[in-house]
Every structure is written in C-alpha cells, then in structure tokens.
Amino acid sequence: MPSYIKKCPECGSINLFWNKDRGEIICRDCGLVIEDKMVDFTQEWHNFDSDSSEKRRRAGAPMTYTQFDQGLGTDIGRKADLSVLTTKNRNKFFRLRKWQYRISTAIERNLKLALAELKRVASYLKLPGSVEEEAARVYTLAVQKGLVRGRSMESVVAGALYAACRRHEVPRTLDELSEASGIEKKEIGRTYRFVTRELGITIFPSNPADYIARFSSALKLSAETQSNAIEILEQAQKAELTSGRGPTGIAAAALYVSALLHGEKRTQREVADVAGVTEVTIRNRYKELLEKLKLEKEIKKLKKKKI
DNA sequence: AAGACGAAAGTGGTTGA
DNA sequence: TCAACAACTTTCGTCTT
Numbered sequence: 001m002p003s004y005i006k007k008c009p010e011c012g013s014i015n016l017f018w019n020k021d022r023g024e025i026i027c028r029d030c031g032l033v034i035e036d037k038m039v040d041f042t043q044e045w046h047n048f049d050s051d052s053s054e055k056r057r058r059a060g061a062p063m064t065y066t067q068f069d070q071g072l073g074t075d076i077g078r079k080a081d082l083s084v085l086t087t088k089n090r091n092k093f094f095r096l097r098k099w100q101y102r103i104s105t106a107i108e109r110n111l112k113l114a115l116a117e118l119k120r121v122a123s124y125l126k127l128p129g130s131v132e133e134e135a136a137r138v139y140t141l142a143v144q145k146g147l148v149r150g151r152s153m154e155s156v157v158a159g160a161l162y163a164a165c166r167r168h169e170v171p172r173t174l175d176e177l178s179e180a181s182g183i184e185k186k187e188i189g190r191t192y193r194f195v196t197r198e199l200g201i202t203i204f205p206s207n208p209a210d211y212i213a214r215f216s217s218a219l220k221l222s223a224e225t226q227s228n229a230i231e232i233l234e235q236a237q238k239a240e241l242t243s244g245r246g247p248t249g250i251a252a253a254a255l256y257v258s259a260l261l262h263g264e265k266r267t268q269r270e271v272a273d274v275a276g277v278t279e280v281t282i283r284n285r286y287k288e289l290l291e292k293l294k295l296e297k298e299i300k301k302l303k304k305k306k307i
Numbered sequence: 308a309a310g311a312c313g314a315a316a317g318t319g320g321t322t323g324a
Numbered sequence: 325t326c327a328a329c330a331a332c333t334t335t336c337g338t339c340t341t
Contacts, residue, residue, distance in 0.1 A: 308341100309340100309341090310339105310340080310341080311338100311339080311340070311341095312337105312338080312339075312340090313336105313337090313338085313339100314335100314336090314337090314338105315334100315335085315336090316333100316334085316335085317332105317333080317334075317335100318331105318332085318333075318334095319331100319332090319333100320329105320330095320331090320332105321328105321329085321330085321331105322327100322328085322329080322330105323326105323327095323328090323329105324325100324326090324327090324328100
C-alpha cells in the first residue's frame, strides 16, 4: 500500500483494501476506488457491469472460443521420434511447429482485442447476451478462416454483431451499428455480406415487425398503436407490399399510419428520424399502404371528425 | 411557420448478359 | 466486368393546416 494514502477521501475510513493484481486501492466501507495506478488492459470488460458473476461470464465466453480453436486445430507435437527423420524433414518439422505457434498466438491476441471491442459495442447498443455470444462465435469463425485479413478488426466485429442481431431477430439498423462502432455504414454492410457468405451463414431478410417495438417506444406510442401497426404490417405482407422494400421504411410507415389512426399523431420527420429513413420513403410507403389496404376511408373519417 | 406532399436528380447495390 | 435497374436519399418548390 503506497504510504501517501492513509484514509478514504470520501468517507474518511481507514479500512482500505489493496488489490495488487488490479493495482487498485478500494475503501472497504464505501467501495470507492481511491487509486488505480496500474494500466488495466481488461478495462472494458468490467466497465459496464457491477455484477461479479457477469464479470466472470464476460471473461469466460471468449476463453471457450479460444479453447474451441484449440479443439479444431491440431498441435504439432514435441514427442515425435525425430531421429527417424532426415535433416531436411527435421528442419521442416521445427519450421512448421514454429509457424503454428506464431499463428495461434496471433489469433489469440487478435481475439482478445476483438472481443473486448465487441463487448463495448454490444453494451452500447444494449444487446442481449445471446446476441453477443453469437457475434463472438461468428467473429471467431471469421478469424479462423482468415477473413479478417485486409479488413479492419473493428469492421468485422461490427459485421458479426449485425449478423448476430439479424439471426436473433433483434435487428439494429446499420446506422445504429455504425454509430456504436464508429465504422462507416457501407463498410459494415460490406464485411457483413462478405463474412456471412464466406461462412455460409444464411440469414432471412429481417422482418419489419421486429423493428416496431423499438421504434414505438422511441416515439412513446401506446401499446394499442404498436399492436395495430403490426396488424397493418401483416396485411401489407399479404398484399405483397413488403418484398424488395427496406424493412425499416415499411415499419416506419405502418407505425405512422397506426399513430394517426389512434390520435397519437407524430410528424413524418419524427418517425423518419427514429427509423433512420427519410420522410420521402415514409410518404411512399404510406401512400402504398393507404391504396392497397383500404385505409383511406378511415383517414378521411378522422379528418372529418376533427373539422 | 411548420408540416405534408411530390418531382427531379443523384447514390449505392443487385442482377443479368 | 459492365450496364440496366429498383430502392432510397437529397434537394427544392408548392400546398395545407
């Protein structure tokens, strides 16, 4: 314990605890971290939760993936009878072992960095643990296939997360991923497509209904409006208005109509912002919805009532 | 004054030769 | 590999409330 620290500046307690591994000095009474001199490379892993079991899980999952890697790869052993080999073959043997060592440590190092980044982005987006794990798995596979080469680690992480979100039906838009990871939208899209294609991951086109809940709460709309929006979406799907169109645009338009019908009017601008599309797109989808779903009457009725 | 609407031109991605 | 194409965006002017 450094001598210049005598008591906790927060509560005055002298009951201090020095965690040498972490380089922290912690007050046992109020929990304040008084000193953390040591550079802590595991920082992000702890920043976002206080729960200790969570901490362990965070550290645990990546290790299983690195173990998993060991399980797949075959180690070049040390106990072979080298005397039966020719000099040439013996040199080859040593060379191979050296290379394997280099490659496996490189992969591990990359994984550690990448998974820390993945945690950071995932918790920024408040993604559930299952998605995070899936993304970690996808990323690990990508590393093993050498898909990261020539691409930035961060963009592959973002792509893996995007894929995991889609698979678990908790889609985030590319814009959100982009904001969280600091990678350009098109770059994420590109690595996403590349990685899923190379790994043979098939992903169904995302369902507009998956977006409704999130957009709806962002706009502070009622539950009825939300469920009605989903009904509108189902009708739209039957009328084949959804194929080929951006799911976010459709979701936004359905929500916009539903809000109108429930007297919770939001401007096109507001809806467009949370959905990450433009007003124009909402207008186009909105127009189609009105035409095909016979909703004009209802809208007109509403207008008359107000006048 | 703000929102809604629509036209026109531009962008990035997919598809089919 | 390139051009055609559809969806979407941006921009801007006009109409409505």
